[in-house]
Amino acid sequence: MANPDTLAGHDGPLYAARKGVYPKKVDGNFRRLKWLIMAVTLAIYYGTPWIRWDRGPYAPDQAVLIDLANRRFYMFQIEIWPHEFYYVAGLLIMAGIGLFLVTSAVGRAWCGYACPQTVWTDLFQHVDRVIDGDRNAQIRLANGPWTGGKIAKRAAKYAIYLAIAFWTGGAWIMYFADAPTLTRDFWTGEAAFIAYGTVAALTATTFVLGGFMREQVCIYMCPWPRIQTAMMDEKSLLVTYKDWRGEPRGSLKKALAHPGSLGDCVDCNQCVAVCPTGIDIREGPQIGCITCALCIDACDTVMAQVGRPRGLIDYCALDDVAVEKAGGTAPPVLKTLLRPRLMIYLAIWCAIGAAMLFSLGERTRLDLAVQHERSPLYVQLSDGAIRNNYTLKLRNMEARPRTVAITVSGLPGAQLWTETGSRDRASQRVEMTISPDSVTRVRLFVAAPATGPVRQDFTIATYGRDGDPRGDSDIIQFDRPEAQ
Amino acid sequence: MSDKPRIDEPTGTRTVGHEWDGIEELDTPMPRWWLWTLYATIAWAAVYVVLYPAIPMVNSATQGVLGWSSRADLEKEMAGHTAKRAPIVNAIAAMPIAALPSKPELLEAAIQGGSAAFKVHCVQCHGAGGAGVVGLYPSLTDDDWLWGGDLGNIETTLIHGIRNPDHDETRLSSMPAFGRDGILDTAAINDLVSHVRVISRQEKPSAASTRGAVLFEANCVACHGTSGEGNRELGAPRLTDAVWLYGGSREAIAKTIYNPRNGVMPRWNDKLDAVTIRMLAAYVHSLGGGEDAPAPFSAPATAASAPDEDPGNG
Numbered sequence: 166m167a168n169p170d171t172l173a174g175h176d177g178p179l180y181a182a183r184k185g186v187y188p189k190k191v192d193g194n195f196r197r198l199k200w201l202i203m204a205v206t207l208a209i210y211y212g213t214p215w216i217r218w219d220r221g222p223y224a225p226d227q228a229v230l231i232d233l234a235n236r237r238f239y240m241f242q243i244e245i246w247p248h249e250f251y252y253v254a255g256l257l258i259m260a261g262i263g264l265f266l267v268t269s270a271v272g273r274a275w276c277g278y279a280c281p282q283t284v285w286t287d288l289f290q291h292v293d294r295v296i297d298g299d300r301n302a303q304i305r306l307a308n309g310p311w312t313g314g315k316i317a318k319r320a321a322k323y324a325i326y327l328a329i330a331f332w333t334g335g336a337w338i339m340y341f342a343d344a345p346t347l348t349r350d351f352w353t354g355e356a357a358f359i360a361y362g363t364v365a366a367l368t369a370t371t372f373v374l375g376g377f378m379r380e381q382v383c384i385y386m387c388p389w390p391r392i393q394t395a396m397m398d399e400k401s402l403l404v405t406y407k408d409w410r411g412e413p414r415g416s417l418k419k420a421l422a423h424p425g426s427l428g429d430c431v432d433c434n435q436c437v438a439v440c441p442t443g444i445d446i447r448e449g450p451q452i453g454c455i456t457c458a459l460c461i462d463a464c465d466t467v468m469a470q471v472g473r474p475r476g477l478i479d480y481c482a483l484d485d486v487a488v489e490k491a492g493g494t495a496p497p498v499l500k501t502l503l504r505p506r507l508m509i510y511l512a513i514w515c516a517i518g519a520a521m522l523f524s525l526g527e528r529t530r531l532d533l534a535v536q537h538e539r540s541p542l543y544v545q546l547s548d549g550a551i552r553n554n555y556t557l558k559l560r561n562m563e564a565r566p567r568t569v570a571i572t573v574s575g576l577p578g579a580q581l582w583t584e585t586g587s588r589d590r591a592s593q594r595v596e597m598t599i600s601p602d603s604v605t606r607v608r609l610f611v612a613a614p615a616t617g618p619v620r621q622d623f624t625i626a627t628y629g630r631d632g633d634p635r636g637d638s639d640i641i642q643f644d645r646p647e648a649q
Numbered sequence: 650m651s652d653k654p655r656i657d658e659p660t661g662t663r664t665v666g667h668e669w670d671g672i673e674e675l676d677t678p679m680p681r682w683w684l685w686t687l688y689a690t691i692a693w694a695a696v697y698v699v700l701y702p703a704i705p706m707v708n709s710a711t712q713g714v715l716g717w718s719s720r721a722d723l724e725k726e727m728a729g730h731t732a733k734r735a736p737i738v739n740a741i742a743a744m745p746i747a748a749l750p751s752k753p754e755l756l757e758a759a760i761q762g763g764s765a766a767f768k769v770h771c772v773q774c775h776g777a778g779g780a781g782v783v784g785l786y787p788s789l790t791d792d793d794w795l796w797g798g799d800l801g802n803i804e805t806t807l808i809h810g811i812r813n814p815d816h817d818e819t820r821l822s823s824m825p826a827f828g829r830d831g832i833l834d835t836a837a838i839n840d841l842v843s844h845v846r847v848i849s850r851q852e853k854p855s856a857a858s859t860r861g862a863v864l865f866e867a868n869c870v871a872c873h874g875t876s877g878e879g880n881r882e883l884g885a886p887r888l889t890d891a892v893w894l895y896g897g898s899r900e901a902i903a904k905t906i907y908n909p910r911n912g913v914m915p916r917w918n919d920k921l922d923a924v925t926i927r928m929l930a931a932y933v934h935s936l937g938g939g940e941d942a943p944a945p946f947s948a949p950a951t952a953a954s955a956p957d958e959d960p961g962n963g
Contacts, residue, residue: 181678378682385680449659541780544937547793547890554790554937584935588792610937615891 185307186380186443188290189300189435193462202278203287211332214339218242223601224564231341237602243525246562255521259514266510268396270502271480272403276390277457282382283441285333285375289326290441296322300438326376327368334367380442383455390452400501404456405481406436406447409490414447417471429477435467436460436478446478531569532560533627533637543644546588550612551645557607559627561599568630571595573611575623576643580612588612596630611643619645738762742924746800747942749931756931763932766925770917779936784895786912790936793892795884796820798940802881804930810916811884819916822883827868828907837864842902848877848889851897 218228218241225232230239238245238253245252267274276283296318297303306315338360339347350356351364374382383390397403411430420427430447437445439460444453446460464478485495538554546552561567572594573579580591584607591612599605609625621643628636654666657675665676698704701713737758741749749756767779774786781788787795796806806820813819827833833841837860844861846852865877872885879887886894894912895905917926933939 178678180681180684182681381680381682385683538778540776540778541788541790544788544790545892546791547887547892549891552791552937587941608935608937 183381184443185304186441187293187300187303187307188441188443188459189438189463190294191435191439191459191463191466193459193465195458195462199278199287199457199459203284206279206281206284207288211336214336214344220244221564223566225343227343229340230343233341244562244564246560248560249528252521252525255517259517262510262514262517265396266507266514268393269398269401269510270507271456272397272401273390273393273454273456276383276393276455280389280455282374282387283455283457285329285371286379286441288329289375289379292322292325292329296325323376326372330368330371330375331364333371334364334369337367338363380453380455383442384453390455394452398506399483400504400506402480402482402498402501403450404446404454404458404461404478405486406430406449406478407476407481407486407489408447411447411477429468429473431467431471433467435463439463529635529637530562531567531627531629531633531636532562533625533639534558534560535625535639535641537641537644543646545646546612549615551615551643552610552612553643555609555611555625555641557609557625557627559599559605559607561601561603561605564602566598566601568596568598569627569636570630571597571607571609571625571627573623573625576611576613576621577617578614579623582610584608613643615645617643617645619647621645738924741927746804746927746930749800749927759928759931760935762925763928763930763935766921766929767932770921771929774914779933781894783893784901787894788892789933790938791892792938792940793887793890794881794938794940795886795894797881797943798934798938799942800930800934800939801942803933803939804927806914807926807930807933808916808918811914812911813913813916816916820884822872822885823911824872824885824905824909826908828903833864833868833906838903838906840864841869841906842899845877845888845902846897846899849891849897850889 213229214227216228217226218239219226220239224244225239227239228241230237232239236247243252264275293303297306306318309315335351338351342360347356347360351360378386408428411428413427414430414432415427417431420431436447437443437460439462440446441457441459442453442455444451446454458480461476461478461480465475468475468477480498481489481495482501485501488495534557536556536558538556542553544552544554557571559569561569571581573581579593580588581593581595582588582591583595583597586595588610591610595609597605597607622640623643624638624640626636626638628634654663654676656662657664657673660675662675662677664673667674698711699713700715701717702710703713704711737755740752741755741759744752744755749759767775768777771779775781775789776786779789781790792798794802796802796811809816809818809820811820812823825832827841828835828838840857840861841864842861843852843855843857844859844865847854847858847861852858865873866875869877872880872883873888874880874885877888879885891897893901895901895910917929921929
């Protein structure tokens with residue numbers, strides 16, 4: 166502890182250099198879980214765009230496709246149009262509430278297992294171990310002189326970094342266009358500039374953030390550690406060093422020499438050696454801890470070797486810390502998980518999901534929007550009748566051309582026709598074929614006798630004439646000139 | 650309040666020396682890479698200033714060695730659009746306007762192009778959407794046309810104008826000022842108004858309208874036709890329908906007979922290129938009142954008569 170008086174006139178360092186982190190290889194339950202999650206998430210990320218999904222001749226056959234040019238979002242059998250973007254909002258809200266749920270249950274589990282920064286850092290650190298060797302070899306190499314061997318190893322490592330980064334950036338753009346076509350275009354130089362630009366940018370960020378910045382992203386850049394801290398409560402599980410059991414720490418030799426004088430911690434520093442963010446968990450909960458639980462694996466291994474019970478470092482809630490410090494036994498994990506707060510989060514999450522699924526099943530795929538042309542509001546026709554013009558937008562959200570009818574009701578004596586028709590052949594109904602998966606703009610002319618209210622509400626409706634009679638309708642105004 | 654920096658015990662970091670109700674700020678050192686990022690942005694700025702217009706001088710900014718300007722960018726984009734439109738524009742120019750409806754994509758493109766040009770050149774008189782102004786400018790959306798409402802006639806009207814001064818081919822006709830020039834007195838005009846109101850079914854026949862019918866026979870049928878059906882060759886409006894450019898009330902009709910307006914529309918062939926005029930015609934035709942082309946036999950007749958008239962005109 167520094168004496169405050171000595172600080173006078175001393176400004177301290179303005180900048181802190183990054184301390185090298187060389188996490189040691191470790192094996193255990195949590196490490197295996199992390200391998201599994203890494204394999205699954207990377208497989209989803211790299212593989213999803215290549216899944217095919219037959220939607221017929223009028224829609225793309227890529228299972229997951231964000232078609233920005235045509236403003237469509239395809240996800241297996243679900244197709245989202247821009248006006249249905251609230252589904253995406255719903256998904257984001259579910260993701261948010263899901264994070265509340267996970268964070269209040271198991272703390273920063275997102276950080277420790279599923280965050281892309283964590284997954285790619287883990288992958289790059291594995292590359293380090295494959296090329297440079299384990300922790301000690303890496304430290305030796307980093308501090309050693311630039312020999313030919315070191316240059317070769319660095320070149321090989323950065324080449325692999327770059328390959329992974331490029332593959333990562335390349336996979337991203339596959340979500341936005343037909344993957345096989347885009348791959349071919351990309352390599353023949355025919356892809357859009359934005360494709361090359363995106364790949365270059367994402368390759369660069371993956372290379373820098375995964376290969377070099379690593380834990381700096383979590384500690385300095387990411388807002389999530391700060392937000393999550395506010396979401397946790399005293400029942401949230403944290404990776405905890407059980408200092409009441411471990412302290413005072415000392416080597417095994419000392420502990421054997423003076424039985425009973427020391428705690429369980431043999432001060433082997435394995436928990437520090439395996440930490441991917443380079444912290445010491447024994448200093449307590451801290452912003453640098455992403456709760457990846459690798460220190461639990463490392464400590465469990467050592468405890469097994471020295472014949473002491475596992476779990477000196479373990480997932481433990483703050484409430485359990487108090488209980489265990491007082492000599493009691495913490496309640497089973499399941500009990501802390503089934504508390505009301507989590508149940509409420511889960512219920513909200515499920516309710517939003519169920520509501521979205523229900524509305525997805527119920528939505529009509531033929532939609533009508535009517536706009537009354539304002540200029541002119543009405544047209545005096547030579548036989549005394551009045552015509553109003555309307556712009557109709559017929560949204561055919563199915564991947565097939567459709568035959569639809571347009572009718573009006575509530576406007577006696579109405580005649581309707583479109584640009585391709587004429588008043589001589591007009592009737593109470595217009596039928597037309599509209600293109601698949603697109604919005605058809607139609608100008609509808611509606612003529613009615615001049616006798617009637619100055620403003621009259623009536624209904625324009627559309628419905629399918631090809632099997633599925635569901636449709637849509639709009640109430641709109643018919644205007645007449647004021648009596649002279 | 651303490652203003653002395655001290656070391657924060659749990660973190661081992663110095664505080665900045667301020668304290669607010671027990672809350673202190675740690676003076677955590679910035680990461681070194683953050684400093685590099687700052688240097689990189691400074692280097693970027695230095696390069697940018699050299700490459701692009703940047704430093705304001707007295708009259709303009711420094712040009713930058715790349716010679717980039719937003720105006721040149723715009724010109725390039727506009728040239729690109731013109732090049733993209735060229736095939737459609739050329740196709741529209743190459744075909745007779747009456748054939749446009751047989752090519753729906755070209756017709757659609759022409760209507761869109763006409764809509765844009767209409768907003769620039771036509772709305773001043775005819776109003777947005779071609780609504781017209783009662784008593785001044787005709788509505789282009791109704792089904793009543795003074796000079797014809799098929800594509801060809803609308804295009805001709807646009808090219809040559811109506812009563813455009815000093816243009817030989819302009820559409821020309823002139824209704825005499827029956828009142829102003831003393832051809833008819835006020836009583837006669839009132840009788841004539843009654844007759845016109847009867848044939849347009851706005852009034853019941855009366856003694857005045859009977860007298861008016863005689864006057865109509867003597868003064869009006871040459872242009873407006875025996876039953877007031879109008880004559881498009883002369884731009885003489887049909888008097889039997891419900892559409893009145895200058896109003897259909899007694900006062901308005903009397904005013905027209907007393908002192909006709911003989912409205913003027915400028916010709917556009919000296920202001921716009923042929924394709925823009927053609928697209929305007931397609932747009933106006935699409936507004937709701939467009940008519941089908943007249944029966945084919947009249948077309949050769951007009952074409953044949955045109956050369957014959959030429960020597961006479963010259």
